Amino acid sequence: MTTTTLNDIARQAGVSPQTVARVLSGTNKENRPSSIERAQKIRELARQLNYRPNAAARAMNNRQTQNIGVLVAASHSDPFTANSAYFFILGVNDVLEAAGYITSVVRVDEVEHQLDIRSRAAQEVVFDGVIAVGSIPVRLRDDIESMFGNVIWLDTNVDLARRCLIRHELNVGRMIGQTIIERGYKRALWVGRMNPSPTAHHSHQDRYAGLQQALATSDVTLDHLPSIGQWQDHMREEFKSYLGPETAVVANETNCAQLTIRGGMSLGLQPGQDYGLVACDMTPNVLSVWPDITHMTYDRYDAGRQAAKMMLEQISESDQACHSQQLESQWCEGRTLPTRHI
Amino acid sequence: MTTTTLNDIARQAGVSPQTVARVLSGTNKENRPSSIERAQKIRELARQLNYRPNAAARAMNNRQTQNIGVLVAASHSDPFTANSAYFFILGVNDVLEAAGYITSVVRVDEVEHQLDIRSRAAQEVVFDGVIAVGSIPVRLRDDIESMFGNVIWLDTNVDLARRCLIRHELNVGRMIGQTIIERGYKRALWVGRMNPSPTAHHSHQDRYAGLQQALATSDVTLDHLPSIGQWQDHMREEFKSYLGPETAVVANETNCAQLTIRGGMSLGLQPGQDYGLVACDMTPNVLSVWPDITHMTYDRYDAGRQAAKMMLEQISESDQACHSQQLESQWCEGRTLPTRHI
DNA sequence: CTGAAAGCGCTTACAG
DNA sequence: CTGAAAGCGCTTACAG
Numbered sequence: 005m006t007t008t009t010l011n012d013i014a015r016q017a018g019v020s021p022q023t024v025a026r027v028l029s030g031t032n033k034e035n036r037p038s039s040i041e042r043a044q045k046i047r048e049l050a051r052q053l054n055y056r057p058n059a060a061a062r063a064m065n066n067r068q069t070q071n072i073g074v075l076v077a078a079s080h081s082d083p084f085t086a087n088s089a090y091f092f093i094l095g096v097n098d099v100l101e102a103a104g105y106i107t108s109v110v111r112v113d114e115v116e117h118q119l120d121i122r123s124r125a126a127q128e129v130v131f132d133g134v135i136a137v138g139s140i141p142v143r144l145r146d147d148i149e150s151m152f153g154n155v156i157w158l159d160t161n162v163d164l165a166r167r168c169l170i171r172h173e174l175n176v177g178r179m180i181g182q183t184i185i186e187r188g189y190k191r192a193l194w195v196g197r198m199n200p201s202p203t204a205h206h207s208h209q210d211r212y213a214g215l216q217q218a219l220a221t222s223d224v225t226l227d228h229l230p231s232i233g234q235w236q237d238h239m240r241e242e243f244k245s246y247l248g249p250e251t252a253v254v255a256n257e258t259n260c261a262q263l264t265i266r267g268g269m270s271l272g273l274q275p276g277q278d279y280g281l282v283a284c285d286m287t288p289n290v291l292s293v294w295p296d297i298t299h300m301t302y303d304r305y306d307a308g309r310q311a312a313k314m315m316l317e318q319i320s321e322s323d324q325a326c327h328s329q330q331l332e333s334q335w336c337e338g339r340t341l342p343t344r345h346i
Numbered sequence: 347m348t349t350t351t352l353n354d355i356a357r358q359a360g361v362s363p364q365t366v367a368r369v370l371s372g373t374n375k376e377n378r379p380s381s382i383e384r385a386q387k388i389r390e391l392a393r394q395l396n397y398r399p400n401a402a403a404r405a406m407n408n409r410q411t412q413n414i415g416v417l418v419a420a421s422h423s424d425p426f427t428a429n430s431a432y433f434f435i436l437g438v439n440d441v442l443e444a445a446g447y448i449t450s451v452v453r454v455d456e457v458e459h460q461l462d463i464r465s466r467a468a469q470e471v472v473f474d475g476v477i478a479v480g481s482i483p484v485r486l487r488d489d490i491e492s493m494f495g496n497v498i499w500l501d502t503n504v505d506l507a508r509r510c511l512i513r514h515e516l517n518v519g520r521m522i523g524q525t526i527i528e529r530g531y532k533r534a535l536w537v538g539r540m541n542p543s544p545t546a547h548h549s550h551q552d553r554y555a556g557l558q559q560a561l562a563t564s565d566v567t568l569d570h571l572p573s574i575g576q577w578q579d580h581m582r583e584e585f586k587s588y589l590g591p592e593t594a595v596v597a598n599e600t601n602c603a604q605l606t607i608r609g610g611m612s613l614g615l616q617p618g619q620d621y622g623l624v625a626c627d628m629t630p631n632v633l634s635v636w637p638d639i640t641h642m643t644y645d646r647y648d649a650g651r652q653a654a655k656m657m658l659e660q661i662s663e664s665d666q667a668c669h670s671q672q673l674e675s676q677w678c679e680g681r682t683l684p685t686r687h688i
Numbered sequence: 689c690t691g692a693a694a695g696c697g698c699t700t701a702c703a704g
Numbered sequence: 705c706t707g708a709a710a711g712c713g714c715t716t717a718c719a720g
Contacts, residue, residue: 007471020707059470060405061697064712090432097451101465108450109439123443128401129349234634262635269611292576293604362691403713406696
């Protein structure tokens, strides 16, 4: 696979490489018959020889690689977050590819509180900028910024006045709590991680805190089913002591919602009918099976697009503002948290 | 963000750029006190100035970008295949990053039977090779190969003697069929798309064909529930007429398995207890809720790793073999397809 | 061991 | 409009 260069075409066409470049970029005026003919010959040669410009050479001249990296936490290979990461990436790519940028994936880890990037991106100047997504530890912020210069923080724990897209999940917890009160439930059951590690994504604690705040003003009690991960048969008994018509289950992640449904099912109980269920988050594949689940959601694909736009802004007007933005969650009514008729 | 170059360091150290390059690459012998001292000075400067080599310049010399693209079908933004694509990508990246390559994502579409790539990767020489995954239309094969030169086909419909990793899903259908017979079920219910479009992934028809073949030798009847996608309430009635202790449901995709479970649940039926259920495929996030589901599976992360290894092989020994390989699915016993005690 | 020279493929700026 | 010159940042090959 030897690629053909501008010089190859120039030689065969009997002109200078600059002329070839001009013809192929459309910069040349083609007014005289002779120049039109020559231009056609050049284009024909380019086609025949399957010419495509060399990105590296272009990059050297422009001092721009036109490559953007998406930094995903190593934990994103775990099933619970894999989906979100991918939709972020697709959204980012959607905007970037239209702007002539290529989107690369870089795995980021934390080892002994130190940034650990095995990718060549850590050794060489490869990217014009980097979008960090999800549960990347805040501690790595300075290292990442000094390594890559241009960084956009997309739904991470990093919360600055600029260059961040942040979810305000406190509101999610509050809104869910208020709705539970309004609809006449007597108890709420939080299903999700209880004491997440300090490096965990802030949304977990935020949601719980918001829920707690909202319920504090009422006489709705708040219990929790901790350490939910993979289904285990003993969960059946735990759900048994909680699920009932007066209970609204608040599922932190879609995984928790599904485990609840499974637990209920093993007891012959259905969400929305025999107990209330509301999920703090949603993913498309769970939604295809449970389109009627009551939940809050936000569009990760679209969030990815926003982050990419921010990045492009930052690249073009390098010392400009680029203010942080909130990512808003939407309430989806569904049918699993009906008003209780007492 | 002006990056510092080899020349910057050379100037400040009072030596030639070549010497800096040699010191930083460790090529230089440091035997005399004077050269040791100078080397330390150079390293110190590099550190202070945050020097990292320019990938584009390196690429020009080596005639290698050290970038590999992963081609995903545009349909991979749909929830049913998004997960698999992401695990493929992570697996690919796992091997590639260790070899100094960067993994980029490129969306591929088919418009009027023509290859449609918006990415800059279609205009410029950006990649040393490309790994095409999933449901990329076979029709685009020639276009993709002539555009990118080095192509590995990972779990696509492309089936050649070389450069392909192929799933042999006929066996999956057969094995499931045989097991259903052996375990004493009277009827099988195929849940999945029935007449997939010719561009759909071959696994769908293969599995069904295999199942059909296996059951043909027995008196187990085979029904199907077509056009499964998102849950709709009328599905309840459809499942009602099929689910029962003599029935083994064969779910084509995890989505189908979950819809079946939901359908059964609405009738008060549980898989493995009130009817048999076996899934032709699995994903980690479904498995976390249903670790006990009987299914066939194959490891997409690992398949991605294999594909990346093939790619590296092909790059190094360019005219060598690189024979195609089969991706084998594993049987996972679970508890939802018990032997019927008659 | 060291540095001057040339080149990777392209672009920008400048003479003709 | 056209092409010779110089340069992007690095590496390879060669004299000193």
